[in-house]
Amino acid sequence: MEFSQITISAALPEFILISLALVMVLIAAFAKQSETDGEGSIKMVRTLSLLGYFAAFLALFSVPDGRVVLFNELFAVNDLVIYMKGLILVGAFFASWLVSEQWGEGVDRPEFHLLVLMAVIGMLLMVSANNLISLYMALELQSLPLYVVAAMRTSSLKSSEAGLKYFLLGALSSGLLLYGASLVYGSSGSTNFDAIASSLSGGASVGMIVGMVFLLSGLAFKISAAPFHMWTPDVYEGAPTPVTALFAIVPKVAGMTLLMNVTYSAFGNITDQWMQILIALSVASMIVGATGAIMQQNIKRMLAYSSIAHMGYALAGLAAGTPEGASAVVIYMTTYVFMGAAAFGVIMTMRREGTPVEKISDLAGLSASHPLLAAAMMVVMFSMAGIPPLAGFFGKWYVFLAAVNAGLIPLAVIGVLTSVIGAFYYLRIIRLMYFEDSDAPLDDGASHQNRLVLIVSVGFILLFFFGIGALSQEASSIVSVYF
């Protein structure tokens, strides 16, 4: 293995975060003697991880242009990967930034930030994976810390249940994925994506297709696409809210990029084979996401279904199998990160007498007691419903455009119809905030840190139409690596 200049600069973000993780392990291990020290170390670890995300983000700019293959072709970095890593780091920054030092819910430990950091490293490696083995390793590096943080609220039965459920189903999906990978390896004779792609130039054997189906199922679990979504509502509800925020914002981006990598580069020659799978996943997710959310009482649970629906829309773009489809996914995931950050910026402000609340009905009368917060939430909800001129609309526009261009008009029609069903439950939140009164208003105001996230993300959603031209050009230029 050689460590050339290029290798180092291409993997610099990961190097930074890994070295930081090592430092944080030491801090977490040694600075927990007393109560006061404990608090100090949480603060230190949190600050360090935020700085780490920031530094890693800056380091992305040092990555050389074009496609760079690293470490015996285990990883490949290209413009798309760099963009998605940037998105992951921004999302991770938001998610960590939102967690105050004394949040409660069992996340007031230095280990929390450490585990999140490790998961983020896993995600960064995931998106640049160019080999089935590195893919699996990165995926597990991402998943294992997330299993732990989901169960971090040890005093809560729901949190433990969430962690356990997530772990068991996650292990099952990893098994599926591994089995699929072995079949693919058996048929193609290699675990390298490029080698798999070239072995498929003459069509696919049955073993290869079965392996691909297993592989895609495993990945569908990670992005919680229906029918592999069962864990999502329970985990979102049971996990401590900062963990839910993390789940909602970041891993889906990594999972979607990985899925894009696998389908477009490794299986790029058999588009017609995986297209049907993705269409089925997309339709199922859109329907499950739209209908499942209607009856929910818990806002985290509702957003779980909402994220399933969002994955369905993004998959509709991916299913097109065209450059437009790929760039639509890039645009969609970009808007998704900011909408998720904004939504949780509001949810993590919802407190009554100091304790976090998470019932949808707790939002009642928010517009009277917290006008700006309610306005922010309204913008997010309309955006998630895909109402123009907000960011969410443009995500949907590009996704459905790609679907229509690929001749998948029925998929686009199902998509827009489910978005109308989806609009119902987003409107329900607005109704509670604006049309109803509450006798027990929430605590005063957002903290400064939440406010910053809200200003940035809501501003992004509101003013998105100014930047859509630049973003769509950027997106179509970075996805050209596949075509």
Add this chain to the structure above:
Amino acid sequence: MISSWPLLSVITFLPLTGVLFLMLIRGNEEAIAANSRLVALWVSGFTFVLSLYLYVGFDPEMMGYQFEERADWITGSGISYHLGIDGISMPFILLATFLTPLSILASWKSITHRVRDYMIAFLVLEVMMVGMFASLDMLMFYLFFEGVLIPMFIIIGVWGGAERVYAAFKFFLYTLLGSVLMLVCMLVMYQMAGTTDIPALAAFAFSPEIQFWLFLGFFASFAVKVPMWPVHTWLPDAHVQAPTAGSMILAGVLLKMGGYGFLRFSLPMFPDASEYFAPFIFVLSIVAVIYTSLVALAQSDMKKLIAYSSVAHMGFVTIGIFTLTEQGIAGAMFQMISHGLVSAALFFCVGVVYDRLHTREISAYGGVVDAMPRYAAFFMFMMLASVGLPGTSGFVGEMLVLVGAWEASHWVAILAATGLILGACYMLWLYRRVVFGRAEKPEILEMVALDRREVMIFVPLTILVLWFGIYPATLLDVMAYTVSDIMANVASDLSIQTVMR
């Protein structure tokens, strides 16, 4: 000097400066409320004055679009920031900028809580309405067309009546469902033509088979907006629950978005399908005219009655558009503008007495003329305009539509004309029950006469309705060229198709 400005953009986005001002207002609740009203009135009034320049500077004999603005938006994709007006969009822009200050004035006293939010919603609504009529890019059109839902949903839901939540949801979801089907069609058109520029799309020849589907998609959206029978059921709910000013804008401008859409998209872009579906639309429109008139007869709620009468009047508009004759289209346009003014005034009539007695039940009134003679006069004038009395704007539109319809099919004209009779029935009966009769209830006699603010709202509306009735050329000349242009395109497309067959 003023002609070198990007005047359309300025008019479209000027109300946003008012929104900004409103957000900056500080002070106690009363001061905020008082200042919000003033800011909103001044900003919308100034917008109206500016928009008058569109009328003054408009050259009715020029082909194509005027005051055009084009800027790069999504580079290299055929999607651009493109604004412009022609003879059919200019009157609507004026209608929107004219009705907005009036409706803000109309809610001066009736809206007492959250005045600032209310005014913000109205100004945002104005941006969306004007932007929609001024857009010459399909994606921009859609942004504004759908964007209207956001402020209107809030207006109905927050300041509406008892059943406001149900009405707001019904309004939003109904309209959204229609619009998303149009969205899919827009995507298909964009894919085929490679551009979302409306003039370019109008010149693009879609094959008749594709037109068939595209027409249906657009129809789903516009028919809900117009609204046509049987997708009109959201309208009575929305109108009854909306605050007075919300109803004024809803009936005055938002309903016209459907008719405008037919003229801007369906006719120029899908001429074959328009011809093919014309009988179908006639049937729906005639059902609307007759059936909703009968339903209006049975209403006991004043607002609901006027809401149903709107459906009937808009039935005339759709008949006029799909006669595919110059008279019919001009009549439909005229009818839309006239209905915009008259229905806004009628809803305000209801609002005036509602503010005093807090009920919309017709049976609660009777003999209002004793207490409010001037109100009775204004109400009568608007009622007669709605019925289509010669000398009012209502007559001209209906007359032209019927002339066009006679050319298209005698039966359509005859059946539509029965709607006129029914219209006279329910309006005159409503008027008799509310205004005439002996004022038996003491609270009727105690009703306060119209104050200056209310007169100030009625007078401009009355003048315009009368003016358009006496001298319709003011309006007809403006749109004549555009209408004949649309007709010429449709006719040439159709004749080419016939030759090819």
